[in-house]
Amino acid sequence: MFSISLGDDGAQLRPLEPWQAAELLAHVDRGREFMGRYVAFPNAVHDLESSRSFLRGYAEKAMSDTGRIYGIWADGELVGGVLFRTMDVEHGTAEAGCWLEPSAVGRGLVTRAVRIIIDWAVEERGIHRVEWHVSAANEASIAVARRLGMTRDGVLRESYPHRGRRHDMEVWSVLAPEWRATSRAPAASRR
């Protein structure tokens, strides 16, 4: 399968497709509790059939050009992913997201992977605004948005019920001209 290198540590970004349902399920099972603290994504992948159906949903989004999903592999194992949950090419907007299992955090894998898909969305697909929706309590994900050079647009107060409480949801975004300015900055200033 073709892949994009995420750096000199051997990690790779690759398409994540319905035939990889078993691999996705095994990965989600390894990180279910951690990955589900602020997002419901792991609930959608609880057995082989639901995993296949989740990936089919993204295959359909790819077909209709309304979303994408990619996996992150480290040492040959699926350890996370990045996605466009939504993508509206006509209006030039997209919402990006990400996840990792615990063994893969703290290495910059998601920041590097999201940069690649935002580059594609902005430079090849003409997307003008990429959003990041995140629980105000999810500090690690907010740190990713900051590293990507996003701006906090605002807060949807108590808009997201999850695990028995309502979360304030922050909306972060980066606009195409801002993205281009950030991507041209020296790598060392972009961590």
Ligand SMILES: CC(C)(COP(=O)(O)OP(=O)(O)OC[C@H]1O[C@@H](n2cnc3c(N)ncnc32)[C@H](O)[C@@H]1OP(=O)(O)O)[C@@H](O)C(=O)NCCC(=O)NCCS
């Ligand atoms: C959100 C989530 C993916 C962030 O994981 P992460 O490992 O902190 O993010 P990255 O892969 O970008 O790595 C950044 C970390 O690696 C470090 N790092 C090392 N090398 C790096 C590099 N080359 N570039 C960037 N960061 C690097 C950073 O300093 C940072 O560590 P720190 O937080 O201790 O400062 C993870 O917490 C997660 O999966 N949470 C559960 C699912 C979830 O909430 N998803 C988001 C929904 S909005």
